[in-house]
Amino acid sequence: MKIFFIFLLITTITFAQNSVMVFQNNSDYMHRAIYDLLTKNIFLYSHFKIIETKENNNYNQVKSKIKELSAKNNSDISILYNIKTFGDGFLLNYIIYNNSNRWYENEYYFRETNMFNAVNKVLDDFYKMNNVNISRDNYIKEDEYISLIGYYSDIMSNDNIYNLFYSFHKDNIYFNMDYLEYLFVNNGNANDLISDILKTIDKKNHYYFYVLGIKYYNDYKVNVIYDDIEKSILNYEEAIKLKPNSYLYNEKLAKAYLLKNDYDNALKYYENAIVLSDNNTSLIKEVLGILNRDFNKNANKIIEYLNEIISIDNNDDEAIEELAKLYESIGDYENAYLYYNKLMDAINYHLYIINNEKPNASLYDKYTAKKNRTQTKIKSIENRMK
Known part of the structure; x- marks a missing residue:
């Protein structure tokens, strides 16, 4: 195997790193596999917090502004990668960047069946750059990767992926990490399942x-x-x-x-x-479920969390509506009026998406009905404020 080196600049890192972000690229199963294996291995065998990314990222565009994007996402270290065909194999380009302006760039040639070596090369550079001691036994193994090629190929388009691959991969931790709870709930042989997972x-x-x-x-x-x-x-x-x-x-x-x-x-x-x-809004909503058990005691905290949701997503119509109703219930009609109007903006946003980008008849009916109710509510509040 031939290894290509572009350039290397390493300075000893003297402070503790806390978080890492891998810029995701789901353009094909190889890109998906690298993201999945990198993030899971780093999660399992290091102290780093993984900052999740969902969108596809263009390698050259991110490369030109990796410092800005890392700072924006509060990432101490960022990993960027791209795969392209090269001769009778593939070339993996990757960059490891940390927020003190230290930069490592490399490329690695591999064949499809030994892509796990390319992943391990990135992991090895990442761990060494950050002074993480990890046993070679904890790197990606050949049998773990080979058995997952079909899984990563089908995960791009198949929702029934668990049923297709469980019998083959029940003892592969990189598969089970995706379905752990589902496996426990839906598998009659839970004790065997635990043994399969824990032995690794x-x-x-x-x-x-x-x-x-x-x-x-x-x-x-x-x-x-x-x-x-x-x-x-x-x-x-x-x-x-x-x-x-x-x-x-x-x-x-x-x-x-x-x-x-x-x-x-x-x-x-x-x-x-x-x-x-x-500030995951789903988690905030679960907290609100607890706080609402004693509204009188927790009213201020509820308002604070609802505003936090809206600051993260100003089109979260559920949070906006709940806050509008809350202000109305305590007789604060000025704020109620303000948030019912914000609710109208959010409803119109969702209707625009439905009408122009993602048609959905049931959601259209839902938001149309909500729009009519909100218009009536705004008129009612206006009358109360006179």
Whole structure:
């Protein structure tokens, strides 16, 4: 195998890094595979928090403004990659950039069947650049990658991917990480499943405890044995001790406490998860569900969180409507009027998308009806303000 080096500039990193963002490119299964394997391996075997990206990214465009984009997304380290055909194989170009302006750029030639070596090259450079000690046993193995080629090919277009590949990949952690909860809920041989997953993970790894947390959580939901929810909580807490910057682990612990009706601890870990996920609005809405149990006590906090959702997505009609109704219920008609008008703007935005970009008859009917109700409500508020 021939390795091509463009240039290398490494300066010793003297401060702790916390987060990493891999610019996603889903143009084909190889790009999807690299993103998936890189982010999962870094999540499993390092202290880094993964900043999720969903959109496709153009390599040259991102390369020219990687510093700006890294800062915008609060990323300490960013990884950018691209694959192109080269001779009878492929060429992987990649950049590793950190927010103190240190830059590493390289390219690596590979054949399709040994793309895992290309992924491992990026991982090796990433770990060395950031002084992370990792056993070679924890890099991507040939049998793990080869068995997933079909999975990554079909995941681009097939919604039934779990049923197609479970029997082949039930012991492949890079597959199971996508379907862990689904596997527990829908598999009659849960104990065998646990054995398949845990045999590939060191018992000191945070993910080991996370798997057990999910196991006992689902056991409790089926059997309602109090000891199971306690075990679930203990294992989630161990996972968080080892990887405290995982919003997922904090969210799962919050759900476990919620199942136990321990609302104070549920709220605590949901709020941790919100901070760690950079204000995921779905998590904020789950917190609102808890706070609304005692509206009089939590009214100010509810208003704060609703405004936070709207600041993240000013077209979130559910949050805007809830805030408008809240102000109306306490007699603050000026703010109610303001937010009902913002609701009209959000409704018109959604109708525009439906009419011009994503036709959907049921959503059209929903937003048309909501628009009529909101117009009536605005007129009613206007009369009250006279």
